[in-house]
Amino acid sequence: MNNEFINPFIESAINVIKTMAQIDATCGQPAIKTGHMAGGDVTGIISMIGEQAxxxxxxxxxxxxxxxxxxxxxxxxxxxxxxxxxxxVGEITNMVTGGSKRLLSEKGYKFDLASPSVIVGENHMIIHQLKAPVVILPFTTGAGDFFIELCSLSLDAD
Amino acid sequence: MNNEFINPFIESAINVIKTMAQIDATCGQPAIKTGHMAGGDVTGIISMIGEQAxxxxxxxxxxxxxxxxxxxxxxxxxxxxxxxxxxxVGEITNMVTGGSKRLLSEKGYKFDLASPSVIVGENHMIIHQLKAPVVILPFTTGAGDFFIELCSLSLDAD
Incomplete structure (x- = not known):
């Protein structure tokens, strides 16, 4: 997954948290997820379906x-x-992926968005089933941390 | 949500558990989900995107x-x-929705399937964000229970 694909999600997340909550978020170094750590207490999950990915x-x-x-x-x-x-969390998930979809469309990627589900439960783990690496984007705010887990399977080979 | 739409999921789930695990499952009375009970310990979540729903x-x-x-x-x-x-759980989720998709296509419903995510965590809750009732399908096996939560938003009005 290259930066051209990752950056729209970072930009969109920072914009949404700033616009909706007037809270500044900064994104640290993206990393490949190992194990199933980074489990939070509340998680929004959504799928984006496109012809390219x-x-x-x-x-x-x-x-x-x-x-x-x-x-x-x-x-x-x-x-x-x-x-x-x-x-x-559902609304934030919709807005972050909606913003990312717009930014990605400018780069030629087209997606349909599914509806999110929200999971509530202390220290739950998320295991994406797409057969592709999961990139973790770690965000810091003055109020605490959050993470985006991004798993993208390219269909270019089809 | 009518029985014509619900029954393919029941039929597919029973088939998948029987075929994959040689375990007989039976489905009790479907009910509308109230609150966020029925949280399990392991959950597969998936979206189906179609023009009709x-x-x-x-x-x-x-x-x-x-x-x-x-x-x-x-x-x-x-x-x-x-x-x-x-x-x-990811494989079961894929197979149940794949089977349901085939059965629903015979009734004229067409869907694209997203890739599932799997959540692991004791007593987590799932809150679907589609603005539609959630139908719970309760399955019993000799080994324990499982539940399908089915939330479908019809797009017929568009």
Whole structure:
């Protein structure tokens, strides 16, 4: 997976968190996922289906990070991982992939977006089933960390 | 969601568990999901994207059920929720939706299948983000229970 493909996801995630929650996020060095670490407490999962590639994407938040982001999005103090938080994670997942889709379309990649699912559960693990490496994008905010797991299978060989 | 749409998933799940694991599963009364109960220990999640409908499907297994199914599939004694089990859940998820897709195509529904993700974590909850009711299909086997969560948004109005 090259930077041309990865950067739209980084740009879109930073934009969405800034726009929705007025929180600055910065992205550290992308790395290949080994094992199933980086499991968060709340995760949005979505698929992007295109003729050139299939993408399986997860955005996984620590509890402090997503409580701060959701509180800021809604302008009220959210203290537990409830439906409101799950809906916020679903919305963030939609917006990050929607923004990435637009940026990728400028580079010639076309995708249909599925609807996300949100997983809530302490320290769950995510195992993508696309037969391709998973790139982890680590984001830091003043409120806590979150991670994007990006697994993309190129179909160019078809 | 009518029975014509639900039955292919029931038929396909029973076929897959029988064929892959030589285990008989029976399906109880479908019900609308309330709250986020029915969270399992291992879950396969997949999206089906079609012009007539979008589907978000989860198959969630209790630990005893999936250990028995995986052990039977592989002909060896699997005792912990490891990568082997996760891969088996991914394969089952692919096969159940693949079979359902074929059966639904005979009724005029066409779908593209995304790639599944597998979630491992004790008592995690799944919150589908499609704005439609979630139907729970409860399956019983001699080895334990599993559930299919089926959320389908009809696009007929478009």
């Amino acid at each position: 299939h993408v399986s994407l997860a955005i996984t938040f620590s509890e402090p990070a997503i409580l701060a982001i959701t509180s800021s999005m809604l302008g009220e103090n959210i203290e537990i991982l409830d439906d409101t938080v799950a809906d916020a | 979008h589907v978000s499907l989860a198959i969630t297994f209790s630990e005893p059920a999936i250990l028995a199914i995986t052990s039977s599939m592989l002909g060896e004694n699997i005792e912990i929720l490891d990568d082997t089990v996760a891969d088996a």
